[in-house]
Amino acid sequence: MSRYLIVGGAGYIGSHVVRALVERGDTVVVLDNLSTGHLEAIATSGARFIPGDVCEGNGLDRLFRCQEFDCVMHFAASSLVGESVTKPLDYYANNAGGAIRLLEAMQRNGVDNFVFSSTAAVYGEPSRVPIEESCTPQPTNPYGRSKRFIEQLLGDCAKAYGLRYAALRYFNAGGACPSGEIGEDHSPETHLIPLVLQVALGQRERIDIYGTDWPTPDGTCVRDYVHVCDLADAHLLAADRLAAGGESVVFNLGNERGLSVREVVDLARRVTGREIPVRDAPRRSGDPARLVASSSRIRSALGWSPRFEDPGELIETAWRWHREHPHGY
Ligand SMILES: NC(=O)c1ccc[n+]([C@@H]2O[C@H](COP(=O)([O-])OP(=O)(O)OC[C@H]3O[C@@H](n4cnc5c(N)ncnc54)[C@H](O)[C@@H]3O)[C@@H](O)[C@H]2O)c1
Structure with missing residues (x-):
């Protein structure tokens, strides 16, 4: 049994990880300012909730001193x-x-193991697909650059202070806990699957497809959707590896299977049995045509493999959540 501090644990991905940790018997404290997260996502999880902002070092020190x-x-x-x-x-x-x-507070209080939510956005427009971790990161927006900065900072802290970390580069997270109790609730929503399901629920008129002339089989953008519970599994494996004294690592986390926007819409039509109108729209600048992960590094290093490889199943779990919680938490 280990003791975890989960910063941002009331959010979409964090709350699924919190649930998985508590279920296997770990002790979990969640620190979250609820700026985009939801107390309800962890209320019945068995984790302790501390309201607070990770940018406030004094609060972090108090927390590390008493736990x-x-x-x-x-x-x-x-x-x-x-x-x-x-x-x-x-x-x-x-x-x-x-x-x-957070890293300063950890260093001051002698905590060395760190699992970080990085992103496929660190790659920018990749030169090769599937994307391997060895692909040179070239983020194309401030979000991706801020995440890449943290990855580099982690490397520096590992050398200087003995920090050990796992930086997990998620591709597109999707799906929801199969129980239907927790799921994705972002406002504004920008992710394709929840948007498509909101159309299925009649909450939006249609889905705009940005670009139908990309160099992809059906002309629409291709992305790699990985189930949020598979992401949770990977966090537990990565943390266990650090606990066992493993080296710092960077892992991609994707399903290794690309789905185009049209394929997502078609799958959602099949799963929901509802009409989902679409409208073709011009390309958005900065959108890469295809982003598909190679996850072979984490497969061979940690034995991770996605339980929800079938994208239909991913959309089914998301649909259960959205149908039962049409207005989120
Ligand atoms: N959702 C995806 O597809 C995806 C893909 C790649 C990477 N990521 C990364 O994964 C992480 C989780 O993503 P998510 O979709 O669950 O996001 P989310 O917005 O649902 O969760 C983030 C959580 O962090 C909390 N938070 C934000 N700023 C805070 C602060 N200053 N102090 C304390 N709490 C704060 C929010 O309230 C929220 O609960 C993020 O770092 C995101 O960049 C997500």
């Missing part, structure tokens, strides 16, 4: 790519600033 942790997982971030372009200072302050405050 011991074996590992910290850091999910808290601002993560809207478009907003990061118009508000870069906010993004660097929350993402880079928050990570610095």
Whole structure:
């Protein structure tokens, strides 16, 4: 049994990890300012909730002094790519600033193990697909650059202070806990699957497809959707590896299977049995045509493999959540 501090644990991905940790008997404290998270997402999880902001070092020190942790997982971030372009200072302050405050507090209080939510956005427009971790990161927006900055900071802290970390580069998270109790609830929503399901629920008129002339089989953008419970499994494996004395690592986390926008819409039509109108729209600048992960590094290093490989199943779990919680938490 280990003791975890989960920063940003009331958010979409964090709350699924919190649930998985508690279920296997670990002790979990969640620190979250609820800026985009929901208390309801962890209310019945068995984790202890501490309201607070990761950018406030004094609060972090108080927390580390009154409770011991074996590992910290850091999910808290601002993560809207478009907003990061118009508000870069906010993004660097929350993402880079928050990570610095957290790492300082860990260092002052002797906590060495860290699992970090990185992103496929660090790659920018990849030169090769499937994308391997060895692909040179070239983020194309402030969000991706703030995450890449933290990865580099982690490397520096590992050398200087003996920090050990796992940086997990998620591709597109999707799906929900199969129980239907927790799921994705972002406002504004920018992710394709929840948007498509909101159309199925009659909450939106249609889905705009940005670009139908990309160099992909059906002309629409291709992305790699990985189930949020598979992400949770990977966090537990990564934390266990650090606890066993493993080296610092960077892992991609994707399903290794690309789905186009049209394929997502078609699957959602099949799963929901509802009409989902679409409208073709011009390309958005900065969108790469295809982002598909190679996850072979984490498969061979940790034995991770996705339980929800079938994208239909991923959409089914998301649909259960959205149908039962049409207005979120
Ligand atoms: N959702 C995806 O597809 C995806 C893909 C790649 C990477 N990521 C990264 O994974 C992480 C989690 O993503 P998510 O979709 O669960 O996001 P989310 O917004 O649902 O969760 C983030 C959580 O962090 C909290 N938070 C934000 N700033 C904070 C602060 N200063 N202090 C304390 N708490 C704070 C929010 O209230 C929220 O509960 C983020 O770092 C995101 O950049 C997500």
